[in-house]
Amino acid sequence: MSKVRVLVGTRKGAFVLESDGKRDKWQVSGPHFAGWEIYHMKGSPVDHNRIYASQTSAWFGQVVQVSKDGGKTWEAPGGDIKIGPDTLLKGKSNRFVYDTSPETGKPLTTHQWYDGTQHPWEFKRVWHLEPSLTDPDTVYAGVEDAALFRSTDGAVSWHELAGLRGHGTGPQWQPGAGGMCLHTVILDPSDPNRIYIAISAAGAFRTDDGGKTWKPINRGLRSNYIPDPNAEVGHCVHHIAMQPKRPGVLFMQKHWDVMRSDDAGDHWKEVSGNLPTDFGFVIDVHAHEPETIYVVPIKSDGEHYPLEGKLRVYRSRSGGNEWEALTNGLPQANCYVNVLRDAMAVDTLDSCGIYFGTTGGQVYCSADAGDHWSPIVRDLPAVLSVEVQTLA
């Protein structure tokens, strides 16, 4: 019988939620890595027992953890290397060092700071882990300060895909309020050389040669704080979603504005339509209906909570512009939580399940594509990320 496993990263640890295909009774395990911030966890699509987790702390820095048994036990890869009498091996799984080698063109080591001056690139944490679609040992990491790293040995060691940071626009990238983070990594299932990423606040980029070179894909985005209406970079993209069965079509929740592209990001058009506010963080696509998309509108950039205290998911069945509020089972009064950019996911069961987590510690599930919602858990620490695995 089908099962689902929901991976929840929070401010104070990780939680694993499991249910059968009915998705009405749940087993909760955790907190794993209690007391640490878990920015993201994601399972390998080719080995469901392989899960990668970003464990981070303002005190102790970054650790990457890996489970090979579906989240029951965890290890920091490289952390158990035996030391020989003449060998001083260091743990490497948390070693994210920017590539400044001549072989990769000596990528720039500064970017724009809040005051307009140049500021050194400084590694802070891993925001997003994206396992390979074909190899369980290969995984990508989007980090702050913005860069993309890849491991091909199960997260033991990491190497930067330096062509991204070396893009000529690098000095114009600048941090958003949450830091200068690379938060979205999308692998194209139809083309192993094509990867999409997004950075706050630089915008979206695409590589078509496996990460060697990158191009900004921000044409059509409009940001009021950027004087140039055709600015190539500087946009605060919050999240991008793609349905794997239709990889050329992308949906974006920008700081303000919900956008779509039908040509792999080369051009974008706004599809905010009748949304009550088009500020927000999450966006996702139904697993079987490529024109059905979901957002959670947030009041404004200065007030990060739902409009009128009503937690509403909005669904469009037409790929944008025409939206309907989904409220059944969600609090419709006095609700002032936020839903962060990586905190929504969909399963691939026949009746598509939609999941999201809030900064109030709730994780909601709809087993019928958004028509009805119920909380799986209500009182976790603030939720940073939600991913779901559909298990045969």
Place this chain on the structure above:
Amino acid sequence: MMVRVVIPPHLRTLAKISGEVQLEVGEQATQRTVLDALEAQYPMLSGTIRDHATQQRRPFLRFFACEEDLSHEPPDAPLPAAVASGKEPFLIIGAIAGG
């Protein structure tokens, strides 16, 4: 030279140890030789106390011994004799911060 080291609870969990750590540090006990020995014995702690790239102490961690704050001492300065002899532990403390 055997040195006793106390690390914060979160790092004890990460390294799967309890209580103090005893480390052989060679002929001289300094912050650097102690941390090198700690990371050699527990590789998963690399990068958690000192930044990987800069080798600088993380801002929210402090080093104490013999009721003295040694956080701003040079990394190659000798630690107090009581630490070097194993009489007193070298303490790595998480700062009270964040609220």
